[in-house]
Amino acid sequence: MSDLLERLRGRGWRMTAQRRVxxxxxxxxxxxxxxxxxxxxxxxxxxxxxxxTVYNTLGELVTLGEVLEVSTDKRAKRYDPNAHRPHHHLVCAQCGAIRDVHPTGNPMADLPDSERFGFTVSDVEVTYRGVCPNCAKA
Amino acid sequence: MSDLLERLRGRGWRMTAQRRVxxxxxxxxxxxxxxxxxxxxxxxxxxxxxxxTVYNTLGELVTLGEVLEVSTDKRAKRYDPNAHRPHHHLVCAQCGAIRDVHPTGNPMADLPDSERFGFTVSDVEVTYRGVCPNCAKA
DNA sequence: ACCTAGATTGGATAAAGTCCAGCAACGATT
DNA sequence: AATCGTTGCTGGACTTTATCCAATCTAGGT
Structure with a gap:
């Protein structure tokens, strides 16, 4: 993660204790x-x-592409630092636990032109929902 | 849509002017x-x-499976009445416009057991992001 | 050590949603 | 048609999440 700080510094980010934390x-x-x-x-x-400051910093990290904003269905946005290895999410419908997952296949290829409505599509986000082992036991 | 009201009545929903609206x-x-x-x-x-009442009614419709809650990345949840034909969403990153889309393929099949972490997976939500024709012009 | 652009602070404000106690009205029953 | 129990509605207070802003502070170049 310290390479992250390096990268940011390289982009002209002023380094502060708050941002480091x-x-x-x-x-x-x-x-x-x-x-x-x-x-x-x-x-x-x-x-x-x-x-x-936390909000500002998170917002900047998102803008810089170093952190992803994840909107599962909970109330608050969540922040995912794993922005450089593309992945999707598996969410427990009961307790809200989230795991990173790497599905096979490419959902991007599954959207035919006829279903694009003239959009320039650049990104896909896949969210699987289910019940985690812990909640299943109860 | 009046069949919706029929269905709800059949499930013991008390019909009121508010719910109809x-x-x-x-x-x-x-x-x-x-x-x-x-x-x-x-x-x-x-x-x-x-x-x-609007919040209550929307919540009930979601619980009954008649309406879907869609969390694109905007602040507020959105409500999608098209719950009976499964579909996904295409969102304009600039203006927030949303279209229903029907990709080919089955993302459910793309999540191997080894990536399920013991979850019982029941649902997938796919969100495509891009720029709509209108915003592309500007 | 100094200087200044840029960062931080905390408090005010906004936006989205939930909760609750008391009133209203649906519709089953007679 | 009138009654009545149950359920739904209301509006306002409250909570949660997030943003804005003016005053103050500081990182890092010179």
Whole structure:
């Protein structure tokens, strides 16, 4: 993840304690935190960090293509740091747990021209829904 | 759409002016209104209808499987009355326009067991993103 | 060490949705 | 047609999520 900071610096990002902390908090696979969760964890490392800064930083990371915004059906947006290996999501309908998945096939190829309504289609997002093993037990 | 009202009545839904109006407002293809938009249009037909009722009714329609909740990336959830013909969505990244699309292939079959993490997968939602002809012109 | 563009802060505000207590009315029954 | 129990409706308060902004601070170049 420190390569992330390198890359950002290369793009003229001014490095601050706050931004470093947000980047640290987001590291890892299967990480899909809400802005508030990011803020809570950031505060643990840097008590004075403000909510606004967390929102700003997340927004910038999304704009720069380093982090993906994931809208599962929950109320709050979630942020996915795994932007460089394309993947989709599997969501538990009961507890909201999210896993990264890599389906075979290419959904992009499955949309015929006749179904594109003249759009220039650039991206697909696939969300699988189901019940996770934990919730199935209960 | 009046068959919808029939079906609901058959399921023990008590019929009221408010519910009728909400159902009317939702009729049609490529309809993806936010709760607030539904409320605005409902008010035009029945001035006293309250926001809470619109939210309640939409929630019930979703529970009954008559309407789908669509989370594109906008802030507000949208409601899609076309629940009985399965379909996916194509969203303009600029203006937010939404079209119903029917891709070929079955994304469900593209998720191998090894990528299911023990989940019981029951549903897939595919969202294509791009730029619509209108926005492309500008 | 200094300077300035850019970043941070926290509080106000907005937008979307939920909750609740009291009133209204659907429709089954007689 | 009148009654009545149950369910639905209302409107306002409240919660959650997110954005805006003016004042203040700081990273990093010189």
């Amino acid at each position: 947000v980047a640290e908090v987001l590291a890892g696979d299967h990480v899909h935190l809400t802005a508030d969760e990011v803020h809570a964890r950031a505060v643990a490392k840097l008590p004075e960090i403000s909510r606004a | 909400v159902a009317e407002v939702l009729a049609g293809d490529h309809v993806h209104l936010t709760a607030d938009e539904v409320h605005a249009r409902a008010v035009a037909k029945l001035p006293e209808i309250s926001r809470a």
